[in-house]
Amino acid sequence: MPDAHLLEYDVIVIGGGPGGAMSATLLADFGKSVLTLEAAAFPRYHIGESLLSGTADLLQRIGVLDRLENEGYIKKHGVEWVWGENREPWTVYFKDALAMPYDYGYQVERGPFDKMLLDNAAEHGVDVREQHKVVDFALDGQGGTVDFRGPDGVVTRARARWIVDASGQGGTVTRRLHEQQWDPYLKNLAVWTYWKDAERPPGLDAGNTFLPTFDDGWWWFIPLRDGITSVGMVVDSGVLARHREEGMEAYYAQCLAKTPELAARLAGAERADDIHVARDWSYIYDRFSGDGYIAVGDAACFIDPLFSTGVHLAMLSGFLAAVTVNTALDKPEMPRAEVLGFYEQAYRKEFGRLRAQVYFLYGGHGGSKESYFWHARSQFDVPDIDPEKAFVSLIAGAFAHRSWYSRYLEQLDVPDQLRSTIENIFDGKSTGIGVDPAQPVRRSEDVTISSDLAVDGAHLRAAQAIAGPSGVTVPYSAALESLLGLADGTTSSLDLVERLVADGGQDREQAQSLVHEAVSYGLLVPVS
Numbered sequence: 311m312p313d314a315h316l317l318e319y320d321v322i323v324i325g326g327g328p329g330g331a332m333s334a335t336l337l338a339d340f341g342k343s344v345l346t347l348e349a350a351a352f353p354r355y356h357i358g359e360s361l362l363s364g365t366a367d368l369l370q371r372i373g374v375l376d377r378l379e380n381e382g383y384i385k386k387h388g389v390e391w392v393w394g395e396n397r398e399p400w401t402v403y404f405k406d407a408l409a410m411p412y413d414y415g416y417q418v419e420r421g422p423f424d425k426m427l428l429d430n431a432a433e434h435g436v437d438v439r440e441q442h443k444v445v446d447f448a449l450d451g452q453g454g455t456v457d458f459r460g461p462d463g464v465v466t467r468a469r470a471r472w473i474v475d476a477s478g479q480g481g482t483v484t485r486r487l488h489e490q491q492w493d494p495y496l497k498n499l500a501v502w503t504y505w506k507d508a509e510r511p512p513g514l515d516a517g518n519t520f521l522p523t524f525d526d527g528w529w530w531f532i533p534l535r536d537g538i539t540s541v542g543m544v545v546d547s548g549v550l551a552r553h554r555e556e557g558m559e560a561y562y563a564q565c566l567a568k569t570p571e572l573a574a575r576l577a578g579a580e581r582a583d584d585i586h587v588a589r590d591w592s593y594i595y596d597r598f599s600g601d602g603y604i605a606v607g608d609a610a611c612f613i614d615p616l617f618s619t620g621v622h623l624a625m626l627s628g629f630l631a632a633v634t635v636n637t638a639l640d641k642p643e644m645p646r647a648e649v650l651g652f653y654e655q656a657y658r659k660e661f662g663r664l665r666a667q668v669y670f671l672y673g674g675h676g677g678s679k680e681s682y683f684w685h686a687r688s689q690f691d692v693p694d695i696d697p698e699k700a701f702v703s704l705i706a707g708a709f710a711h712r713s714w715y716s717r718y719l720e721q722l723d724v725p726d727q728l729r730s731t732i733e734n735i736f737d738g739k740s741t742g743i744g745v746d747p748a749q750p751v752r753r754s755e756d757v758t759i760s761s762d763l764a765v766d767g768a769h770l771r772a773a774q775a776i777a778g779p780s781g782v783t784v785p786y787s788a789a790l791e792s793l794l795g796l797a798d799g800t801t802s803s804l805d806l807v808e809r810l811v812a813d814g815g816q817d818r819e820q821a822q823s824l825v826h827e828a829v830s831y832g833l834l835v836p837v838s
Contacts, residue, residue, distance in 0.1 A: 317468035319345045319437070321635060322456050323476055324444050324483070326352065328621050329607030330476030331427035332628025333635070335372045338435040340636045340768045345468055346436050347458050349443040352428055353421030357502065357588065359540050360386060360519050360532050360618035363404040366412040368625040374430050381426075384417040384517040384533050392522035392571050394675055394721045399571065401518065402717045415618075417517055417532050444482055447473065449602045472635050475605040476628070479612060481595070484605045488595045496592035496614045496668070498527070499549055501558055502542020503586060508579040510539075519618065524569045525681040528616070531572060538582060541572070544590060544615065546683045558585050590615060592665070598657055599634075599650040606631045611661050614668045623664070627657050630765075637770040644763075644770070652763040652770055655783070674722030741803040741825045751806070751834040752799035754778050759786055778832035789815060790833075793824055799837045803829055 323334045326348030334346045363386075369375040388403035405413035432438040439458075445465060446457040453471040460466065475483035481490070510516045510533055520531035527545035534540060543565055553561040562585055566573050594611040598604065607624030634653040638646055675684050716736060719729055734740035740747045762775035764785065774786040784790070789810075796809050803825050810821035828834045 315466070316455075317345070317466065319343045319468060319470045320639060321345070321472045321474060322347065322454075322468055322470040323436075323474040324447075324456065325476035325478060325607075325609070326350075326428045326431075326438065326440065327356070327424055327476060327478060327607065327624060328427055329609075329624030329628040329631075330474065331424070331431045332368065332372060332625045333474050333476065333606055333632045334436045334438075335427075335431040335434045336629060336632035336768075337636060338431070339372075340632065342636065342639065344431075344436045345470070346428070346431060346438045347442045347444055347456065348428065348438070348440045351441050352425040354424070356420035356424060357500070357540075357542075357586070358615070358618070358620040359420055359534065360417055360530070361415040362618060362622045363412045363415040365415060365622045365625060368622075368629060371629065372427075372430060372434075374426060377426060377430075378416060378418075378423075381422075382535060383423070384535060386415040386417050386517045386519060387413065387514045388518050390511070390515070390518050390520045391721070392520075393528075393671070394523075394723060396721060397571070399520075399522075400717065400721055401515065406717075417519070417534055419534055419538075444477070447483065449473070449600070451601055453602050471602075471639055473603040474631060474635065475603060475609045476607055476624075478608045481605070481609045483603050484595045484598070484609050487600065488597045490593050490595055493592040493594075493614075493665075496665075497547045498544045498590040498592075498614060499547045500542055500544055500588050500590045500615065501549075501562055501585060502530075502540060503562070503581060504534075504583040505539045505541055505576055505579040506582045507537050508533075508539040508541070509575040509577070520572070520575070521616075522569050522571045523675060524565060525683070526565055526568075527683050529565075529569060529572050530615075531575065539579070541576065542586075547589065547591065550587070558587055594658075594661060598654050601646065604631045604635060604650070604653060610657065613661060613664050616668050616671060617664060619664050623661065626660060630656050633765050633768065633770060636768050640769060648761070648763060649770060671718070671722070674718065674724050735826055738804075738822065741807060741822060741829055745803060745829050745836050747804045748802050750800050750837040751797055751803050751829065752837055753794045753797050754832055754835045757794075757833060762786075776833065780830075780832045782831045784827065784831065789820075789824055790828065793828060794833065797828075797834050803834065806834075 320342040321337050321344045323330045323344060323346040326346050330346060334344045338344050366375055369378060388401050390399050390401045392399050404415065428438060441461040442458045444456055444458045448455050453469065454473050455467055455469045456473065457465055457467050473483065475481065511518065517533050522529050526549065527543055529541065529543045532540040549561065592612055592614050595605065598610040606627040610627065613619055630653055634649055637644060638649050719732060756779040758777045760775050762773045762785065763770040764773040775783045776786040776790065777783040793806060793810060796806055801809065806825050807818065807821045810816050810824065811818050816824065
């Protein structure tokens with residue numbers, strides 16, 4: 311039984327990984343008393359070593375980016391692919407994307423990296439307790455209690471006004487309270503190990519991730535410090551049963567032999583670790599939050615590791631959760647359902663965008679479609695799979711990833727209609743899907759403007775949102791309001807771009823992106 315001494319905090323964070331450290335650090339910065347309970351002793355081993363360039367901005371928010379730089383972690387300027395029918399390698403660079411504050415990411419050993427984040431949380435005033443495992447929790451509408459066992463075996467109870475579940479795939483809170491929805495097409499298995507002195511490209515490309523495909527799946531090659539390289543493959547989850555007799559050691563070697571581009575890099579290298587195997591099934595819970603708790607990172611959802619999004623999603627959700635919780639605690643006059651609704655919508659939107667990119671890349675792999683892995687992943691049961699509609703939400707945000715799509719379209723087996731649609735948008739020959747760019751457009755009559763919330767420093771503030779017949783909700787910004795006012799039914803979508811540029815409020819790419827988004831989401835419709 312818990313002891314009689316009840317500890318009290320504003321917030322208890324369950325889990326000290328990147329998402330938990332992010333939310334705990336920010337909440338402490340916002341003036342809240344925070345207890346973080348981590349079951350392991352850091353540093354501890356964890357997979358997921360490649361960081362996106364966008365993660366650097368999140369690291370800057372909690373004051374650790376300079377520390378990461380000074381400790382000599384490998385910089386990643388891009389990703390090299392051998393993907394599709396053409397086996398010629400090709401590279402995409404972060405510097406070519408718009409609106410990116412940093413043109414590089416990092417390759418990190420998660421043990422020391424995660425410890426750095428957790429130590430930073432303690433330096434910001436968080437009560438960090440490692441080797442303290444949560445054994446139970448209770449919610450009562452006014453917050454909740456958490457029972458945890460320390461290294462001495464004693465169970466202690468703590469109370470808080472809010473609980474953040476950052477417990478990873480274990481999902482301490484979400485697993486008990488919510489339904490886990492598995493993605494039927496992204497049930498994969500990761501098999502990996504480490505190599506010493508693998509061959510790396512020269513110059514800036516030396517730290518890039520390398521992602522070659524083979525019949526059974528795809529490989530990652532992640533350069534780390536001290537000449538160590540993480541080399542693993544993602545294959546169908548049924549592989550384990552089909553190759554149980556020969557074992558994963560033999561299977562790893564067989565797959566390596568099927569990928570000559572990777573085998574060449576490892577020809578003079580020495581294996582430095584055992585074979586690791588982990589399930590990589592993608593999932594999402596039906597709810598990420600409730601009265602008195604919120605889930606971040608893998609406790610809420612997990613996506614296929616193709617784009618190395620695990621740490622990014624954890625830290626992004628940690629940031630959003632910290633602002634959401636801080637608002638709920640400081641501004642009780644704001645309806646709690648709306649505050650939590652902001653978090654759910656923002657996190658789900660980012661998860662959905664990344665999942666759509668994974669679908670896009672898997673579906674565009676032109677070779678070996680007869681293999682089980684690639685065939686299964688080319689049959690996604692996505693609503694409205696035709697090119698006119700299936701990728702609306704994906705393409706509507708494509709301007710920030712313009713080079714991403716342009717480069718991939720050159721290499722992938724993308725349906726001609728979808729290819730033409732995307733190319734026309736980027737070339738300025740179109741501003742929407744299925745709309746003649748010379749045809750006059752008007753504001754849709756089926757538009758709803760509603761109250762919404764937006765991040766404003768340490769809190770959320772009142773804002774407005776707009777939704778069209780597609781059901782997608784976007785912020786109702788001053789620029790969008792101006793655009794809808796200009797769409798009087800006599801002006802084409804391309805002419806609207808010129809009007810926005812002439813008014814001086816936006817440059818051409820911003821204006822084109824705005825009009826394209828309004829057309830794609832049905833806020834602007836063609837005049838019959």
